[in-house]
Amino acid sequence: MIKIDEKKNCCGCTACASICPKECISLVKDEEGFKYPEIDLNKCVDCGMCKRVCPVNSVFDTSETKEAYIAQLKNSNELYKSASGGIFAAIAHNVISNNGVVVGAAYDENFNVVHCIAKTEMEIYRFQGSKYVQSNLNDIFKKIKLILQTGKLVCFSGTPCQVAGLNNFLGKKYSNLITVDIVCAGVPSQNLWDKYLDYQKSKFGSNVNYVNFREKTYGYQCSTMLIKFDSGKVYSKSGRIDPMMNFFVSGIAKRPSCYECPFKGISNRSSDITLFDAWHASTLVPEFKDDRGYTSVLINTSIGKKEWETLCNNSIKSKKVEIEDIVSLDGIMINNNPKVHTHRNSFYKTLNNEGLEGCIKHYLHIGNVDYLLENIKPFLYKIGLINYTKKIKRIKKEYLSILKGEYK
Numbered sequence: 001m002i003k004i005d006e007k008k009n010c011c012g013c014t015a016c017a018s019i020c021p022k023e024c025i026s027l028v029k030d031e032e033g034f035k036y037p038e039i040d041l042n043k044c045v046d047c048g049m050c051k052r053v054c055p056v057n058s059v060f061d062t063s064e065t066k067e068a069y070i071a072q073l074k075n076s077n078e079l080y081k082s083a084s085g086g087i088f089a090a091i092a093h094n095v096i097s098n099n100g101v102v103v104g105a106a107y108d109e110n111f112n113v114v115h116c117i118a119k120t121e122m123e124i125y126r127f128q129g130s131k132y133v134q135s136n137l138n139d140i141f142k143k144i145k146l147i148l149q150t151g152k153l154v155c156f157s158g159t160p161c162q163v164a165g166l167n168n169f170l171g172k173k174y175s176n177l178i179t180v181d182i183v184c185a186g187v188p189s190q191n192l193w194d195k196y197l198d199y200q201k202s203k204f205g206s207n208v209n210y211v212n213f214r215e216k217t218y219g220y221q222c223s224t225m226l227i228k229f230d231s232g233k234v235y236s237k238s239g240r241i242d243p244m245m246n247f248f249v250s251g252i253a254k255r256p257s258c259y260e261c262p263f264k265g266i267s268n269r270s271s272d273i274t275l276f277d278a279w280h281a282s283t284l285v286p287e288f289k290d291d292r293g294y295t296s297v298l299i300n301t302s303i304g305k306k307e308w309e310t311l312c313n314n315s316i317k318s319k320k321v322e323i324e325d326i327v328s329l330d331g332i333m334i335n336n337n338p339k340v341h342t343h344r345n346s347f348y349k350t351l352n353n354e355g356l357e358g359c360i361k362h363y364l365h366i367g368n369v370d371y372l373l374e375n376i377k378p379f380l381y382k383i384g385l386i387n388y389t390k391k392i393k394r395i396k397k398e399y400l401s402i403l404k405g406e407y408k
C-alpha cells in the first residue's frame with residue numbers, strides 16, 4: 001500500500017483513493033490545510049493498486065505532437081472573465097456544443113475551490129479565471145470514468161498533477177477524453193484562502209458574493225484581486241498590496257510537493273493541451289498588442305491538435321510560434337519549481353497561531369511607495385496613462401514584477 005514518508009511526495013491528486021477497491025483511503029487535511037491520504041488498515045487488503053496509480057511514482061505520458069501558439073478568444077465578454085486569453089473557455093464551449101461535459105475548478109457557494117462538472121454552456125463561466133488555491137477533487141475521477149464509459153465527450157482541466165492523477169487512475173487513453181492542464185507555479189491551501197476571506201468579511205463587515213483573482217479592470221498586465229460584498233462595497237487591489245496574491249506570488253504558502261514538482265517539463269506532459277499566460281504576446285506577434293489578455297498554448301497530442309483546429313476555425317484568433325520562444329519568454333514555470341521560501345514552514349504556524357493578521361504583520365512587507373502606486377493606479381487608468389505613456393513604464397514594470405515575480 002502507499003506510504004507517504006515525506007509530504008513533498010504527495011500532491012493530493014486523489015488517484016489512490018479513487019482506485020482503492022476497498023474504499024479504505026480518505027484524503028484528510030493536515031494542520032496547514034493540505035489533504036493527504038489516510039488508510040483504514042482494517043479494510044486494506046494490500047493489493048498495491050494505490051501505489052501503482054500514484055503519479056509521483058510514474059507519470060502516464062501521452063505526449064506525441066508538440067506545437068505552440070499564442071491565442072485569444074474573439075468573444076470580448078468571455079475574454080474579460082478569463083485569466084489570460086480565454087482559450088480554456090473556447091475549448092469548453094466547443095466540447096459542450098459537441099454534447100460533451102466539462103470538468104474544472106469552480107467556487108462553491110462558500111467560495112471553496114472544488115472540481116465540478118458543467119453540462120451546459122451557461123455553467124462554463126464558473127471555471128473561468130485562475131483560483132490560486134488547491135482545488136478539492138473529491139470523487140470527481142470516479143464520476144469522470146463513468147461518463148467516459150458511456151462514450152460521451154469529456155474535457156478535464158486542472159493542474160498538471162491533477163491531469164497526471166486522472167490519467168493514471170483511468171489507466172488508458174480514452175479517445176473521448178480531452179485533458180487541459182495549466183502551467184503551474186504551485187498552490188496555497190484552502191485554509192489560507194478561508195482565513196483570507198474571513199479577514200476580508202470582517203474588515204468590510206459584510207458577506208462576499210463575488211471573487212476574481214485576476215480582474216482586468218486596469219488591463220491584463222495590471223490585473224487585480226477583486227471582491228464584491230453583499231453591502232455593495234468592492235475591494236480591488238493588486239498583488240503589491242493584496243495579502244493572498246502576494247503570498248501566492250512570493251512562494252511562501254505552497255504545498256510541499258510544489259517545491260519539487262514531478263510534473264515539470266515540455267516533452268513529458270500528460271495533458272492534450274497546456275495553457276499559460278502570454279505576457280509578451282506582442283514580442284512574438286506584433287499585432288497582438290492589446291491589453292485584454294493572451295494565452296500561450298502547447299498542443300501535446302493528436303487529440304489536442306484536432307480540438308485546436310476546430311477552435312482556430314471558429315472562436316479564436318491565433319498565431320503559431322516557436323516552442324523555445326514562448327517557453328523562454330513566458331513559460332519559466334514549465335520547467336522550474338517555485339523557490340523554497342525561507343519562512344515557508346513558519347508561515348503556516350503563524351497562520352494557525354496568530355491568524356492572517358499575524359502573517360500580514362510578519363510576512364507582508366508593504367512600503368509607502370507601494371501604497372502610493374496602488375492609490376494612483378485608478379487615476380492613471382482613468383486618464384489613459386496606465387498603458388501608453390513612457391513616463392509610467394517604470395511603474396508598470398514594478399506592477400508586473402510583483403504579479404509575475406517567479407510567476408511567468
Ligand SMILES: Cc1cc2nc3c(=O)[nH]c(=O)nc-3n(C[C@H](O)[C@H](O)[C@H](O)COP(=O)(O)OP(=O)(O)OC[C@H]3O[C@@H](n4cnc5c(N)ncnc54)[C@H](O)[C@@H]3O)c2cc1C
Pocket residue numbers: 081082083084085086087088089103104105106113127128129130131132133134135157158159182183184185186187275276277278295296330331333406407408
Ligand atoms: C494554481 C495556478 C497556478 C498557475 N501558475 C501559472 C504560472 O506560473 N505561469 C503561467 O503562465 N500560468 C499559470 N497559471 C495559468 C494561468 O493563470 C491561466 O489559467 C492560463 O493562462 C489560462 O488562461 P485562460 O484565460 O485560457 O483560461 P482561464 O479562464 O484562466 O481558465 C481557467 C482554467 O484553469 C482551471 N483552474 C483555475 N483554477 C484552478 C485551480 N485552483 N486548480 C486547478 N485548475 C484550476 C479551470 O478549471 C479552468 O480550466 C496558473 C493557474 C493556476 C490555477
Ligand code: SF4
Pocket residue numbers: 001002019020021022023024025039043044045046047048049050051
Ligand atoms: S493496498 Fe489496495 S486495499 Fe489497501 S489501501 Fe491500497 S488500494 Fe486500498
Ligand code: SF4
Pocket residue numbers: 002004009010011012013014015016017037050053054055056165
Ligand atoms: S500523489 Fe495522489 S496518488 Fe499519490 S499518494 Fe498523493 S493523493 Fe495518493
Ligand code: SF4
Pocket residue numbers: 011159160161162184185186187255257258259261262263
Ligand atoms: S506545482 Fe506541481 S505539485 Fe504543485 S499543484 Fe502544481 S502541478 Fe501539482
